[in-house]
Amino acid sequence: MHELNHDQIAQRLDQLTELSVALGAGHDTDLLLERILLVAKRMTNADGGTLYRPSSDGRTLCFHLSVNDTLGLHLGGSSGNPGDIAPVALTGEQGEPNLESVAAYAANQGQSVNIADVYQADGFNFSGMRAFDQRFGYRSQSFLTVPMRDHTGELLGVLQLINARDPRGGTVGTFSATDQRFIEALAAQAAVALTTQQLVGQLEKLLEGIVNLINIGIDEKSPYTGRHCQFVPVLTMMLADAASEAEHGPLANFRMSDADRKELWLAGLLHDCGKITTPVHIVDKATKLQTIYDRxxxxxxxxxxxxxxxxxxxxxxxxxxxxxxxxxxxxxxxxxxxxxxxxxxxxxxxxxxxxxxxxxxxxxxxxxxxxxxxxxxxxxxxxxxxxxxxxxxxxxLTPEERAIINNHIVMTVRMLESLPWPKHLRHVPEFAGGHHERMDGKGYPKGLRGDQMSIPARVMAIADIFEALTATDRPYKKPKALSEALAILGRFSLNGHIDPALFDIFVRRKVYLEFARGHLDPAQIDDVDESAIPGYTP
Incomplete structure (x- = not known):
């Protein structure tokens, strides 16, 4: 054990600060955990370290990551080598807490365990450690084991460091009380970051679950629109990705980050959520005389x-x-x-x-x-x-019924604009609510012109129309063949309905064909003469 001087303490504080910044900016849990272990190892000049995470049922500690300088080991994490370290039981056969393993003891008791020499220590079962030493020709000595818990006391993981080395001579010594306090502070910071990340992930899953719940409701109400709610986001992302790769023309500056893609995907899933308010006998009106039944x-x-x-x-x-x-x-x-x-x-x-x-x-x-x-x-x-x-x-549909159908987009906008969207999802209402607007301003509900619409909203407009034209499950019409659907879209690009630049990419990059091969009936995929498509120049 050696005392730290002021420079070494300052250096450790800097490392904690850097880690705090990294934990706040990171979104990959595995990379965060690896960084936590490596900083803890470097801070204490430990020869090695292992990080465990609790299993989903809370009964075991599962190996996640292990590093060791002397042995040149890097298992788990970014190494790509999962390793074969067995999990540590947290409870016995009768459900009693396991206090024999150091890692399990720290996890169950919520206390750090600092051992100067494991071969001289009593009270713990070190058979696994001794087997490790014998297998690799290693000499384990000092151990510092620290639990990571969130603000509610729930276990997030256990950090275990091995063999504190003197930075001046490299001899193995013990982890000092200062070492322990710094690692406990680091574990507390890590717990906050992991908890925040888990909460964000859970909220995102909850949001996705609510979106799916709405779409399940629409699907149960009308199976004909359920497919549409699934496929429009798929086609939207295919066209948006193709547009973001454009190097020339009006869309050369359009690019999407991962966050942008997530936002657009969510908008695609919700683009028809207002249909949950549309009477089913109108949504599913297959014939002119149909109401609850066909008259x-x-x-x-x-x-x-x-x-x-x-x-x-x-x-x-x-x-x-x-x-x-x-x-x-x-x-x-x-x-x-x-x-x-x-x-x-x-x-x-x-x-x-x-x-x-x-x-x-x-x-x-x-x-x-x-x-x-x-x-x-x-x-x-x-x-x-x-x-x-x-x-x-x-x-x-009669004009009155069509007005009711068209009102679904008004309801979509009202429903989505009523939600307190976080900053990174603030465009969802605009993207989802704009798919019935037109480039010439004759669309609805707001009558926006093309220059007033975002590119993602214009993308979704094309995806919505193409999917509707080619849908195989509509009770009131036969699905269009590929060439016929493209001809209709081409005329729309000429008459101010859809964005001609996006339509050009839709055809030139063969987005239509990729979607068709994955989602249309093979009988619909006829030969397309792109030179004959209105509004498109090969």
């Missing part, structure tokens, strides 16, 4: 009534002495017309990308037919709401 069945019943009425009239005419051939011909013609109209209404009930004006007029002519209901009341064949739905020009 086309009601129309089928009315046609059956008209068909039977026609048959009854024909029978009455025959009974009255009419010409059977003429009556039969009229009946067949009338029933053929009714069946054709029924088939027509079934056809238009399925949404399309453009209903012809003549078809709209035909729906209105059919609506003017009269039929008698079960109460004996004669009324128009189609009600006003049925005509309104059957004459929807695009898709299956």
């Amino acid at each position: 086309i069945g009601l129309l089928d019943t009315r046609f059956e009534v008209l068909l039977r009425d026609a048959e009854l009239r024909a029978l009455k005419e025959q009974i009255a002495g009419g010409d059977p051939d003429a009556i039969g011909a009229r009946l067949r013609q009338e029933q053929a017309t009714l069946r054709a109209e029924r088939a027509f209404l079934r056809h238009v009930n399925v949404g399309s990308e453009g209903m012809a004006p003549d078809d709209e007029d035909r729906v209105r002519r059919i609506a003017a037919r009269r039929w008698t209901d079960a109460e004996g009341v004669e009324q128009p064949f189609l009600g006003a709401d049925e005509v309104h739905n059957l004459t929807i020009r695009y898709g299956t």
Whole structure:
């Protein structure tokens, strides 16, 4: 044992300060633990050291890292060599605390153990240490074992140093009381850093869990949107990564750090969280007449009534002495017309990308037919709401229903902006809430122009549209083939809907193809002639 002079104490204080800074800035737990052990070893001029961490069930101390200068050993940590050091039991067979092992004793009692010579010490089982010495031809002597606990007393690890060496001659001596106090101070600092890091990690996992919880709720409500919530973030990150690698053009200065990527990924997961408030019968509206059920069945019943009425009239005419051939011909013609109209209404009930004006007029002519209901009341064949739905020009949603669907993005923004986002996630609401904005300012909910939108929001807009076009699980439309989806996106890039620079990267870097191979039905992956894509120049 030797006394420290003022310079040596100052040097140790500097090392503690440096470690504090490193612990505050570090985010990799394994690297932090390795730095803690190495600083402790250097501070006390120890020949070696070992760091243990408690197992998840708290019953053992698991080897994490070990270094030894004399033996040239570096096991665990950054060495890549996991080592074969057995764990140390913290409890006995009956659950009693293990006080025989020095490391377990320090962990269970919450006390440092400073031993001058393990071969002369009583009260502890050093069989493992002696086996180590015999195996490696080493001579263990002095030990300093210090527990690391958080503010609640929970064990975070055990730091064990071996063989304190005199810095002047290299002879092995004992760890001084000053050595012990410095290492205890270091262990306390390390515990604070590890606790903070664990809390941050737990909060991040909690946040991810809440996000998944929302998406589970949306998925349970509508399985058609669950896939969308999973794939839009994937495609968003693929395009964002490709854009961040651009060396020329409008996006040459766009770069993303790991923190930026995490923020964008989270925004992608939450981009449709507002759909949790959208009525399920609108989200899943597969046909024009669908509400809780598809009302086309009601129309089928009315046609059956008209068909039977026609048959009854024909029978009455025959009974009255009419010409059977003429009556039969009229009946067949009338029933053929009714069946054709029924088939027509079934056809238009399925949404399309453009209903012809003549078809709209035909729906209105059919609506003017009269039929008698079960109460004996004669009324128009189609009600006003049925005509309104059957004459929807695009898709299956009425303007009123589309407004409700569009409100999901308003709810997304409201929900996300109500949360107290930390600084490194403060852009999540803007990224998630901007995927329905347009470059020309005609989007929603805020009507932002391209120069008012961030690049990540513009990226997500393309990912959202492409995934929706190619989705295989939508009940109201067939999925687009790759070439057709790219043609639509290309037209969008020309008419001010999406960012043409990002669309260029989407095609040029073949982001579309990478996503398609991983997530689309192989039947959708047709041959793409990139030179024919609107708005793209190979």
